[in-house]
Amino acid sequence: MKRIFYFIIILINTVIPLMAQDKTFTLDDLIPGGKNYAKFSPSSKELKQLRFIGDHYLFVQNDTLYKINPAHKKHVWVTKTDLQEALENTETNSKKLKRLPFITVASVDKNTFIRFDHDSHSFVYSPDQKKIVYSYRFEKGDTNKDINPKLNSYAVTNGSGLYLIEADGNRTCIAKENKPDILFGSERVYRNEFGLKKGTYWSPQGNALAFYRMDESMVGNYPLVDISAREGKLINIKYPMVGMKSHQTTIGVYRPADKSMVFLKTGAPKDRYLTNISWSPDEKEIYLQEVNRGQDTCSLVVYSSETGKRLRTLFTDSSKKYTEPEHPILFIPGKSDRFILLSRRNGYRHMYLYDTTGKLIKQLTTGPWEVLNAEIDKKGENIYFTATEKSPLEVHYYKLNFKNGKYNRLTQENGVHSAIVSESGRYLIDNYSNHSTPRIQRFYDLKSGKNNTLYQAADPYKGYGFPEITCGTIKADDDSTDLYYRLIKPVGFDPQKKYPTVIYVYGGPHAQMIHDTWMWDVRGWDIYMAQNGYIVFSVDGRGSNNRGLEFESAPHRRLGEIEGKDQMRGVAFLKSLPYVDQERMGVHGWSFGGFMTTYLMTHYPETFKVGVAGGPVIDWKYYEVMYGERYMGTPQNNPEGYEKSNLNNYAGNLKGHLLLIHGDQDPVVVMQHSLSFLDHCVKARTYPDYFVYPGHEHNVIGLDRVHLHEKITRYFNDYLK
Structure with a gap:
């Protein structure tokens, strides 16, 4: 009897601590393509296909398209059964719908139609008539499907x-x-x-x-x-x-x-x-x-x-560095001789009002911030736009009135917002997140100021061991520019310990890794590495996106140099922290980040012990015309810049463990880059490692993406931990 009693006590003492422990993640939980990834996405259960039609709004839930009035009275508009019956009356051999398909709502001649694709067809459905009014059959190989605004033809x-x-x-x-x-x-x-x-x-x-x-x-x-x-x-x-x-x-x-x-x-x-x-x-x-x-x-x-x-x-428009138009001009409804141009001519992307003779009427926005996108309402009275005015970490939605030239911010909570406005301009639906909010969809009556929460995501990580994540600023190598960083501490962090650190880097144009979104834009692999006892650190240095032309173009014609110096400012900050093990520092990145990883491993070999470079650019003369010449010029007019940024010239500097990964079908950064680096390492008697993903292009996607991150994790565990 005593033995049984002691056994029960031991069992209780063993089980209770285990039950009290937080659950741990697997890569299948955190990596896109993983079996459980959707479960941990805060947006996976939000209202689907949310949009306005007039002043009513629509969303899809449980294979039903609902139409809701501004008073939030909901009624069924279209069901999967409705579409199935219409299909059977139109295409007798059509396969049955497994779910309500993705729909596009369009208006033609004041009539509303729904367009959807199914079984190699595109259908235009009338909710009022409850029948399909147009049906298009596609052939094998048809791509780039572009429907006519009248909905009566397709270009493919x-x-x-x-x-x-x-x-x-x-x-x-x-x-x-x-x-x-x-x-x-x-x-x-x-x-x-x-x-x-x-x-x-x-x-x-x-x-x-x-x-x-x-x-x-x-x-x-x-x-x-x-x-x-x-x-x-x-x-x-x-x-x-x-x-x-x-x-x-x-x-x-x-x-x-x-x-x-x-x-x-x-x-x-x-x-x-x-x-x-x-x-x-x-x-x-x-x-x-x-x-x-x-x-x-x-x-x-x-x-x-x-x-x-x-x-x-x-x-x-001319620039000492480069011009890069990315937005078509926008004509103002009702004023066919007026249009809006988005341009960085004064250093930041702003909106300019022109007439069709080329006369500048007015610069509509100004300041050290970027307009990201813009659209004009149907009446031609207001322009709605997203911008980084409040902070480079945030994106907000604004309304500018053409008559008085004033604009105001329509989204208030900190974070990154994606908003839509009703046809009258009175109602707005805001979809946003910030570092402490997974996802919220909120309906605003802009006239009364009232709002209703349509959907709020729960914390998908509740019950799991989760790291502490902080965001802050350090100075760039110019000693004046603020750079934003994200620091992720290990799960169960002990300030008395010293931890290995992995710097995740991109560093190039058209990318920004740190936003005020859920958990500061943290990636699943970062969480996984923190769970495995690593500090993970990132900094958006000069050359990255949404900080204006001067910030982005700082590395112009000498890629790697400025970005490398800013990353080393991040290293200096890390070394100032007592819990960072200065002898165990690693770096990882993909594409331009693969270039930066290899750059740091070969230019600062005493600092970085381990690196994993995915799809890396090695020698910019092997890169494509449009992107490459914008940021580097040509090998003919910038030979010194190409020579200094050619990482093959530094293959002999490699001291630590470097793994290069490449997809053998990569049409973006061709394998000639990584293979040329291997060739130069052989000649220099240095010894990187190499792994190829057969059948994959520039990014490893699908289930193999989980394998990729397991491979990366194992490499750091083998040589850094």
Whole structure:
């Protein structure tokens, strides 16, 4: 009996502490592609497809689309059953809907329609008539689907051709040449630079289609190999490298009514960039922001959409470093001779009001902050925009009135906001998070000031051991510029201990790693490493995004140098902390971050013991034209900059353990980068490690992404912990 009693006491003393302990994460919990990732995403259960229609708002829940009035009275608008019945009445052989599909709501002639894709079709459904009014069948290979504003036709690409699909089933080839190197309507024109995400542009009333014709015949083939075939299959891609011949583009205009076509007479030089296509409201003119090959000059040029003739150049902006237009001009409804331009001409991206003769009427916003996006209401009375006015860490939503020129911030709580406004402008739905708030969707009556919370996410990490995360500032290497950092302490942190530290770095343009979002924008892998006893640190140094042109362009023509010095300021800060083990410091990053990881390992070999560089740029002369020449010039006009930033020249400096990782189908940072570094290390008798992900492009995605982060973790555990 005593033995049983003692056994029970021992069992209780063992189980109670275990039950009191917080649960631990796995990589499947924290990494996109992991089995349980959705469970730990604070946005995974929010109201889906939230939007306004007039002053009512819509959302999807449980396979039902609800329509809610401003008093929050909810009624069912469309169900999965409604769509299924409409499908069966239209397409007898259509597969059954497994769930309510993603929908797009559109208005044509004051009627409201819902568009959705299913079973290789696109359908336009009328909720009032409860039937499908248009049905489009797509063929295998159809991509870049762009629907006409009237909803009665689609433009699609297939192979190198551009096609028009009409509601009656008619399929017309708009443009195609029997040359595989000439593409029409491609979304990858200029390799997705200059804010471009598509290659076709319908006119406002849908009477004409503007599209890119891209000729890559002058660009050499770059070989990739598909090893999934028994005999490796050669895949040639077009990859114009810096300083070499780039592809050429022209812009065509097709009119479905009479099947006529003209090409804009853009003339020479042919290797400039024709970016950010905009239609005039009357569909008679097309506006282009034309950037020269050197990317230091941008002109706003107007063409006739009917004859293709060049009509006028409104103005030209120049920069000592680079210009980078990323937003088409916005015409003001009801004032067809007025438009808004977003430009960084004065150092920060702001809004400028112009007329169509090129006269600057007014600069609408000003200050040391960036306008990120803008849209004009249907009445042409107000412009709504997002900006970093309050802080570089935050994004807020603003309203500017054209009549008085004043603007006010519509979102109040600190954080990163994504808002939408109703057609009348009275109601606003705000979707935001901040460092202490996982996710909130809130409805505002801007007239009365009242608000209702539509959805608030629970803390998805509750019950799990979670690290302490802090955000602060340090000075850049110039001793004056503030840089924001994020510091993550190990779970169960003991200030008396010394911990290994991993610096996660990106460092380049078009990226900002630290925002005032949930847990300071922390990544899942950061949490996992903190759980495993590491400090994880990041700093957004000069060269990163949303701090103005001077901040972003500081490393211009000498990539790595300025960014490296700012990262070392982060190292100095870490070394000032008594719990950081200065002998166990590592670094990890991907793409530009892979470049920075390798840069730090070879330029500061006494500081960093371990590094993991994913998809790293090694030698900028192997990188593509648009991005590479913007930030580095060409090897011909900047030989010193290219020589200093070529990490192959520093292969002999490597002392610590460096793992390079690459996808063998990478079309962004081709494997020539990492392989050339291995070659130089062999010659220099240094010894990096190497791992390849077969079949993956620039980023390892899907289930293999969990494997990737397990591989990275093991490497740090083997050599840093």
